[in-house]
Amino acid sequence: MRKSRFIEEQMVKIVREADRSPVAEVSKKHGVSEQTIYTWRKRFGAMNPDEVKRLRQLESENARLKKMLAERDLEIDVMKEIAAKKW
Numbered sequence: 458m459r460k461s462r463f464i465e466e467q468m469v470k471i472v473r474e475a476d477r478s479p480v481a482e483v484s485k486k487h488g489v490s491e492q493t494i495y496t497w498r499k500r501f502g503a504m505n506p507d508e509v510k511r512l513r514q515l516e517s518e519n520a521r522l523k524k525m526l527a528e529r530d531l532e533i534d535v536m537k538e539i540a541a542k543k544w
Contacts, residue, residue, distance in 0.1 A: 463489075465507040465513060468497045473505075 463471070475483040475494050484491045501509060 465501070465509040469501050469504055469506050469509050471499055473497050 461468075470490070471483060471487055475498070480491050480494050481513060484494055504512070
C-alpha cells in the first residue's frame, strides 16, 4: 500500500477545514484533489485527531493479538502432530 504524505491527524484537520470552507479552496490550499477530501471524510467521519490516534493504537494492538493467536494455533497443530505419532 502506498504511504500517504499526510498522517491521519492532518487528514482529519483538513476535513474539518473543508467543513468550514469550500472543498475546492481547501483542496487547492493543501495540494490534494477534491475527491481525496471526500474519501477522507467518508473514512474519518466525525472523528477528531485524538480519536484517530486512539483508532491507530487499537488497530496495531488488534494486529499484534491476531499474530499471537495465529502463532498459538500453529503451536497447537505441531503439538497435535507430535502427540499423534507413535514412537
